[in-house]
Amino acid sequence: MDKELIGVIQGSIKVVSVQNHDLVKVGYVLGLRVASNHRRKGIGSSLVRRLEEWFRSNEVDYAYMATEKANHASVSLFMDKFGYTKFRTPAILVNPVNHHCFRISSSIEITRLKVEEAESLYRRFMGCSDFFPDDIDRILRNKLSLGTWVAYYKGDSSWGDFGNGEVPSNWAMLSVWNSGEIFKLRLGKATLSCLLYTKSWSLIDRVFPCLKLPTLPDFLNPFGFYFMYGVCHEGPFSGRLVRGLCEFVHNMAAKCEDRENIKIVVTEIGGRDELKHHIPHWKLLSSLDDLWCIKALKNEGANRFSEFTKTPPSTPLFVDPREV
Numbered sequence: 001m002d003k004e005l006i007g008v009i010q011g012s013i014k015v016v017s018v019q020n021h022d023l024v025k026v027g028y029v030l031g032l033r034v035a036s037n038h039r040r041k042g043i044g045s046s047l048v049r050r051l052e053e054w055f056r057s058n059e060v061d062y063a064y065m066a067t068e069k070a071n072h073a074s075v076s077l078f079m080d081k082f083g084y085t086k087f088r089t090p091a092i093l094v095n096p097v098n099h100h101c102f103r104i105s106s107s108i109e110i111t112r113l114k115v116e117e118a119e120s121l122y123r124r125f126m127g128c129s130d131f132f133p134d135d136i137d138r139i140l141r142n143k144l145s146l147g148t149w150v151a152y153y154k155g156d157s158s159w160g161d162f163g164n165g166e167v168p169s170n171w172a173m174l175s176v177w178n179s180g181e182i183f184k185l186r187l188g189k190a191t192l193s194c195l196l197y198t199k200s201w202s203l204i205d206r207v208f209p210c211l212k213l214p215t216l217p218d219f220l221n222p223f224g225f226y227f228m229y230g231v232c233h234e235g236p237f238s239g240r241l242v243r244g245l246c247e248f249v250h251n252m253a254a255k256c257e258d259r260e261n262i263k264i265v266v267t268e269i270g271g272r273d274e275l276k277h278h279i280p281h282w283k284l285l286s287s288l289d290d291l292w293c294i295k296a297l298k299n300e301g302a303n304r305f306s307e308f309t310k311t312p313p314s315t316p317l318f319v320d321p322r323e324v
């Protein structure tokens with residue numbers, strides 16, 4: 001309006017698998033924002049309506065979006081006004097990056113996979129996860145994707161040749177996305193107690209570095225983060241391997257060229273996923289209140305839609321790093 005940007009919305013379309021490998025076309029709504037002095041004038045609704053029209057013209061079966069449960073404006077706009085229905089409540093797990101590196105257990109071997117190897121393992125082991133993207137190869141080849149690593153126990157007698165698609169009895173895998181390359185975050189306001197906490201712990205750490213205290217980074221200046229995606233594991237003792245991989249990613253962030261900027265490592269997993277017990281995170285920084293809502297855009301999708309929203313998830317959730 002008069003050369004002032006007053007509202008923005010983004011959307012992406014892709015093919016994903018749902019409910020054990022059926023492929024559907026989905027449209028993701030993200031980045032909806034209206035300038036605060038222009039809210040409640042119908043601009044947000046117009047943007048959503050136009051994006052849905054674009055989805056429909058591209059034969060999209062379902063539109064979906066994510067928000068925080070406590071964001072009443074957004075929940076009300078999507079659920080009450082546009083008829084979206086809640087279908088997942090994933091957890092966002094956040095771990096601060098410290099300059100003290102983790103010592104990874106010497107019994108764990110960590111190896112980087114080639115893109116083709118990673119793609120083949122993902123299709124085989126995560127292909128049935130909800131929202132697994134059919135273009136996983138494009139994600140893995142994207143310049144923001146820093147690589148895929150697998151972990152297994154040294155000397156595992158059931159050793160697998162990952163390159164040929166063989167896996168040991170216990171193994172874990174994840175990929176890393178450098179979100180800091182495209183946008184930075186910054187804490188707008190910090191409470192006095194948060195400031196005091198940050199300052200006092202970093203002071204103690206400077207005086208007693210031998211204690212290797214986990215300090216809270218400075219979030220008041222812009223910072224980037226690594227996003228771990230495609231976390232998967234198999235085997236009764238694979239939880240430790242997941243932890244080992246997460247520690248490896250933390251160390252990678254602590255040692256990277258951009259280490260002043262990468263201040264947190266983040267991942268998002270299904271709310272009921274027991275993976276969260278193996279992924280190091282600070283409760284203080286994490287959120288268990290993410291809310292994903294969905295809407296069928298075609299009549300034929302309506303039956304499947306009620307299954308989506310009424311049955312509890314039976315497969316893990318794949319969170320696409322492009323939508324973070």
Ligand SMILES: CC(C)(COP(=O)(O)OP(=O)(O)OC[C@H]1O[C@@H](n2cnc3c(N)ncnc32)[C@H](O)[C@@H]1OP(=O)(O)O)[C@@H](O)C(=O)NCCC(=O)NCCS
Nearest residue numbers: 032033034039040041042043044045067072073074076077
């Ligand atoms: C959410 C947001 C985009 C809404 O934009 P908007 O232009 O004010 O929305 P509209 O005027 O089209 O409102 C449409 C409906 O949304 C709901 N709504 C919007 N603001 C609301 C609020 N503050 N409280 C409760 N409901 C609200 C109402 O149902 C409203 O319908 P009504 O006006 O008939 O009651 C805007 O508040 C915003 O930019 N918030 C910050 C960023 C954000 O949270 N984005 C959403 C991320 S998914």
